[in-house]
Amino acid sequence: MPEHFIDDSKLRDVTRSILDTIDSKADLDAAARYGLDTCLSEMLENVIFHADAANGGVTAVQAFASGELEVAIVDLGVGIPASLALNPDYADLATRDDLTAVQTAMVPNVTSTPWRNAGWGLAFTELLLGLNGGRLLVRSGAGHVMRGAKIVDRLDTDQPQPGTLVAMRIKTDRPLDYSRAWDLLAEVADSVDHNDLANGSRDEAG
Amino acid sequence: MRLAERHGPVLSGRTAAMALRKELEQELAEGGVAVLDFAGVEAISPSFADEVFGRFVARAGKDQVRFENLSGHLVNVERMVRRRSRAVSGRPALP
Numbered sequence: 001m002p003e004h005f006i007d008d009s010k011l012r013d014v015t016r017s018i019l020d021t022i023d024s025k026a027d028l029d030a031a032a033r034y035g036l037d038t039c040l041s042e043m044l045e046n047v048i049f050h051a052d053a054a055n056g057g058v059t060a061v062q063a064f065a066s067g068e069l070e071v072a073i074v075d076l077g078v079g080i081p082a083s084l085a086l087n088p089d090y091a092d093l094a095t096r097d098d099l100t101a102v103q104t105a106m107v108p109n110v111t112s113t114p115w116r117n118a119g120w121g122l123a124f125t126e127l128l129l130g131l132n133g134g135r136l137l138v139r140s141g142a143g144h145v146m147r148g149a150k151i152v153d154r155l156d157t158d159q160p161q162p163g164t165l166v167a168m169r170i171k172t173d174r175p176l177d178y179s180r181a182w183d184l185l186a187e188v189a190d191s192v193d194h195n196d197l198a199n200g201s202r203d204e205a206g
Numbered sequence: 207m208r209l210a211e212r213h214g215p216v217l218s219g220r221t222a223a224m225a226l227r228k229e230l231e232q233e234l235a236e237g238g239v240a241v242l243d244f245a246g247v248e249a250i251s252p253s254f255a256d257e258v259f260g261r262f263v264a265r266a267g268k269d270q271v272r273f274e275n276l277s278g279h280l281v282n283v284e285r286m287v288r289r290r291s292r293a294v295s296g297r298p299a300l301p
Contacts (some may be wrong), residue, residue: 008219008221011219011221012219012222015218030248031248034215034216034248034249035249037216037218037249037251038216038218038249038250038251038252039251040218041218041219041251041253042218042251042252042253045219045220045221045253048221049220109290116220117220117253117256118252118253118256118260118287118290120252120253120256121251121252121253124251124252178249178279179278179279179282182279182282182283182286183279183282185252185286186282186285186286186289189286189290190286190289190290
């Protein structure tokens with residue numbers, strides 16, 4: 001059953017509902033449930049804090065015959081390119097094209113609101129799902145980024161995504177190694193200097 | 207403050223973390239040291255970690271905050287957030 005949420009007051013309930021739905025379809029162990037819980041809260045809060053969507057967001061869970069599960073979260077908000085452009089450090093990258101904007105948003109430490117966020121949610125989710133063998137799909141405008149066993153980043157101008165769609169596909173027969181995801185996030189975050197990323201965008205823009 | 211008793215085994219959500227931070231800051235303003243007990247905490251989301259290990263400690267001062275019963279991976283998380291917090295100490299101040 002799709003869940004609708006419009007502000008942060010229901011997010012814990014929505015998260016619990018999604019996890020209960022997943023539990024009914026797959027035998028997740030406690031560690032996997034904990035890992036999924038952390039990602040779900042990050043993705044749901046992205047809608048509340050970044051999307052500026054008057055009607056909030058909607059989530060849905062789909063089970064596949066392969067045993068995989070997919071959790072999708074969609075909103076009709078401003079979209080990642082417009083949101084990221086609010087941060088002057090990334091405005092050039094965010095407005096170059098929608099694909100560049102989505103790719104940039106997925107880099108650790110990148111956020112449109114540095115006074116409120118660390119910019120780790122999407123990166124952490126990508127790492128966790130990558131370790132699982134699953135995949136993360138992020139679509140916003142013409143930006144289409146899929147990370148997992150295959151990386152498919154493309155500009156989809158034929159069917160742009162209004163707002164933002166995040167779809168997390170999980171292999172339920174494999175672990176969700178939450179603590180290893182944190183280790184990898186630390187490594188990657190340390191290797192990305194967001195000043196270089198921002199300065200790079202300004203240098204290229206001239 | 208026993209975090210698992212209040213939030214369960216998973217600490218997640220920026221909103222919940224911000225509310226916690228403000229409560230702790232209020233307690234500190236009334237004098238004393240903030241002691242956060244992580245016994246029973248199994249996981250923490252990036253936003254919650256940033257709020258508690260990063261922003262709260264940065265505002266309160268590390269001498270005013272003590273973490274107890276940090277398990278193996280939470281120790282690493284706290285270290286990582288603290289490192290990042292120092293690296294970006296020039297970021298805009300919280301409202």
